[in-house]
Amino acid sequence: xxxxxxxxxxxxxxxxxxxxxxxxNALDAATVDELSLAWERAAQPSVGAxxxxxxxxxxxxxxxxxxxxxxxxxxxxxxxxxNPMILQMSAVSAPIIAAVNGAAAGxxxxxxxxxxxxxxxxxxxxxxxxxxxxxIPDAGGTYFxxxxxxKARAFEWLSSGRKLEADEALNIGLVNEVVPAESLLDRATxxxxxxxxxxxxxxxxxxxxxxxxxxxELAAQLETEDALQREAFQAPGRAEARxxxxxxxxxxxxxxxx
Numbered sequence: 001x002x003x004x005x006x007x008x009x010x011x012x013x014x015x016x017x018x019x020x021x022x023x024x025n026a027l028d029a030a031t032v033d034e035l036s037l038a039w040e041r042a043a044q045p046s047v048g049a050x051x052x053x054x055x056x057x058x059x060x061x062x063x064x065x066x067x068x069x070x071x072x073x074x075x076x077x078x079x080x081x082x083n084p085m086i087l088q089m090s091a092v093s094a095p096i097i098a099a100v101n102g103a104a105a106g107x108x109x110x111x112x113x114x115x116x117x118x119x120x121x122x123x124x125x126x127x128x129x130x131x132x133x134x135x136i137p138d139a140g141g142t143y144f145x146x147x148x149x150x151k152a153r154a155f156e157w158l159s160s161g162r163k164l165e166a167d168e169a170l171n172i173g174l175v176n177e178v179v180p181a182e183s184l185l186d187r188a189t190x191x192x193x194x195x196x197x198x199x200x201x202x203x204x205x206x207x208x209x210x211x212x213x214x215x216x217e218l219a220a221q222l223e224t225e226d227a228l229q230r231e232a233f234q235a236p237g238r239a240e241a242r243x244x245x246x247x248x249x250x251x252x253x254x255x256x257x258x
Contacts, residue, residue, distance in 0.1 A: 003019065003030070003034060004018070004019055004020055004028070004030050004031035004034050005017070005018060005019060005031060005034035005035055005037075005038050006019045006055075007038050007041060009041075009046075009047070011193070011196070012046065012047065012048035012049065012196035012197070013047075013048065013049050013050070013051065013189065013192045013193065013196055014041065014042045014047045014049070014050045014051075014094070015050070015051045015053070016035070016038045016042065016050065016051070016052045016053070017053055017054065017055050018031065018035075018052075018053070018054040018055065018059070018060055019055045020055075020064075021054075021055045021056025021057065021058070022056075023061065023064055023066070024054075024056070024057065024058030024059075024060070024061035024102065024103055024105075025054040025055065025056070025058050025059065025060045025061060025108070026060065026061040026062060026063065026064035026065075026066075026108075027060065027062065027063050027064055027082075027107055027108070028064040029081065031064075032081055032082060032085050035085050035089075036084060036085045036088055039085065039088035039089045039091070039092060040088060042092045042094065042096075043088070043091055043092045043093065043094075047092075047094045048094055048192075048195065048196025048197070048198075048203075049094050049095050049096075049097065049191075049192035049193075049195040049196040050092060050094050050095070050096045050097065050192070051096075051097050051099055051185075051188050051189065051192050052096060052097070052098045052099065052111070052112075052115060053098070053099040053100075053101055053184075053185065053188070054101055054102060056102070057101075057102045057103075058101070058102040058103045058108075059098075059100045059101050059102050059103060059104040059108055059112060059124065060103075060104055060105070060107070060108025060111055060112070061103055061105050061106065061108055062105045062106020062107040062108045062109065062129060063106055063107050065133070078138055078139075078222065078225055078226040078229055079222070079223065079226050082107060082110075082138055082139040082140075082222075083139075083219075083222040083223075083225075083226065085139075086110075086111075086114060086139055086140045086218070086222060087215065087218065087219060087222070089111075089114055090114065090211075090214060090215050090218055091215065093204040093207060093208065094195075094196075094203075094204060094207075095116045095117065095192075095195045095203060095204075095207060096114075096115040096116045096117070097115060097116070097117045097118075097119060097188050097191055097192055097195075098111070098112040098115035098117070098118045098119070099119050099121075099184050099185055099187075099188035100112050100118055100119065100120040100121065100124040100126075100175065100184075101121050101123075101124065101181065101184055101185075102121070102123060102124060102125070103124070103125050103127060104124065104125070104126050104127070105126075105127035105128075105129045106127070106128070106129045106130060107138060107139040107141070109126055109127065109128055109129075109137075109141065109145075110137060110138065110139035110140050110141035110144065110145070111139060112126075113140070113141065113144040113145050113148060113174070114139075114140050114144050116207065117176050117191065118174070118175040118176055118177075119175065119176060119177045119178075119179060119184065119187055119188050119191065120166045120169060120170070120175040120177070120178050120179075120184075121166065121178070121179060121180070121181040121184040122166050122167075122178055122179070122180055122181055123166070123181045124165075124166045124169070124175075124178075125163050125164065125165055125166065126163070126164040126169050126174060127161070127163045127164075128141070128145075128157060128158045128160075128161055128162075129161060130158065130161075131158065131159055131160070131161045132161040134232060134235055135229060135232045135233070136225065136228050136229055136232050137158050137225070138225045138229055139225075140218060140221070140222060140225075141158070141225075142158075142221060142224070142225055143217070143218050143221040143222070145157075145158060145174075148173060148174055149172060149173060149174065153172065166178045
């Protein structure tokens with residue numbers, strides 16, 4: 001698979017690379033569709049471990065709010081965009097390692113937190129940008145992040161929009177490990193090799209045992225996100241905040257292209 005998402009498989013490891021580096025791998029509708037297909041392939045019995053990463057300088061900047069198609073699809077319902085993709089990701093029995101190589105923001109932050117293990121480069125940063133444009137965390141963010149940080153800390157952080165650098169993310173338990181940027185994929189691959197090389201099916205069954213009824217709980221929480229996000233989209237001031245953010249992002253992209 002090529003395009004917005006690149007997949008590679010070998011020696012029991014399935015690697016998924018978000019491939020829109022010009023916009024820090026932001027998620028437009030086509031990328032979400034390709035990710036869904038990638039998770040279907042990752043669920044095959046031959047896969048012993050999965051690595052998810054981004055190309056270029058970013059992991060995933062979240063929704064591509066500069067894309068009209070992305071903006072028009074999300075208020076129609078997260079159940080028709082992110083939610084099926086996140087449920088497919090949760091159905092993968094092999095352990096998923098997010099190799100966070102740069103900014104993980106908005107839905108990109110949620111995507112990283114949906115993985116089983118997060119290894120961050122020392123240049124990674126984590127940005128819950130939802131509140132800055134008057135929205136709530138989506139793509140499972142309200143499910144995964146409180147389970148990593150606890151409800152009080154998750155609420156404080158998600159409501160603030162405050163950027164976390166890699167070291168602070170490690171200190172509060174958002175990531176498992178921080179490594180130099182040049183070592184990130186080697187470290188993620190070594191961990192994936194170790195997990196994929198374990199005998200029998202103990203590793204995937206351990207994942208099943210730990211998460212238990214997660215998929216049912218996650219599905220219910222994704223429906224809640226859908227309902228609340230619809231409400232947030234209609235709130236006064238949100239459209240203006242989004243327009244300001246779009247202007248800022250387009251200026252940044254234009255500067256980066258020079």
